[in-house]
Amino acid sequence: MLTGTYGExxxxxxxxxxxxxxxxxxxAGNTTGITFTDLQGVxxxxxxMLGANSTFFGAVGALKIxxxxxxxxxFGSYDAGVAKLGLGYQVKTxxxxxxxxxxxxxxxxxxxxxxxxxxRMAQGTFDNGAAGAGAAWTLSSARDGxxxxxxxxxxxxxxxSKTTTVxxxxxxxxxxxxxxxxxxxxxxSAAGTNALGTTAAILDTEYRIRLMKAF
Numbered sequence: 001m002l003t004g005t006y007g008e009x010x011x012x013x014x015x016x017x018x019x020x021x022x023x024x025x026x027x028a029g030n031t032t033g034i035t036f037t038d039l040q041g042v043x044x045x046x047x048x049m050l051g052a053n054s055t056f057f058g059a060v061g062a063l064k065i066x067x068x069x070x071x072x073x074x075f076g077s078y079d080a081g082v083a084k085l086g087l088g089y090q091v092k093t094x095x096x097x098x099x100x101x102x103x104x105x106x107x108x109x110x111x112x113x114x115x116x117x118x119x120r121m122a123q124g125t126f127d128n129g130a131a132g133a134g135a136a137w138t139l140s141s142a143r144d145g146x147x148x149x150x151x152x153x154x155x156x157x158x159x160x161s162k163t164t165t166v167x168x169x170x171x172x173x174x175x176x177x178x179x180x181x182x183x184x185x186x187x188x189s190a191a192g193t194n195a196l197g198t199t200a201a202i203l204d205t206e207y208r209i210r211l212m213k214a215f
Contacts, residue, residue, distance in 0.1 A: 047079035119150040
């Protein structure tokens, strides 16, 4: 299966910034946002699935650092009956840290138990050539100078019916205190707050309980 997608997100459409509606001098359109074009191919044969996609980003305004960036992902899964195994790898141009994921899901009646492992390499200095090097970590899970990190997640989903399920999960992060995504001002380019914009405690574990209904 081959798929193509075009989208825009994170934009501020201000019309007009200057001038008049009939004759704007600037600001028409997606003035600070990001556009993307995604191309994907997936191959399925019995229990095996293999896929790859590439996303080409365009950006303007404050987010121009990601203009021209390309993100490539390869992924696959194998359904062995007693368990479903998955692997994935992601790389971006501009020096963004590579990321990996491995998973296993085991069905038992109405319940499915899962284990996920994710890892990200150390982040150096992101520079895609559009606006030079710097703390340009947009669309990445790391800021410049962040150390390598990983996470391990355990989860269980129980289906009451075809439309109603409950999910419980636990995730633990390694080296969270050294990285600006989770820490309060400890990373190389952190501004003294964590990802929530506060000086709250460092996030090193995460719990979720969700009741999900499909319509």
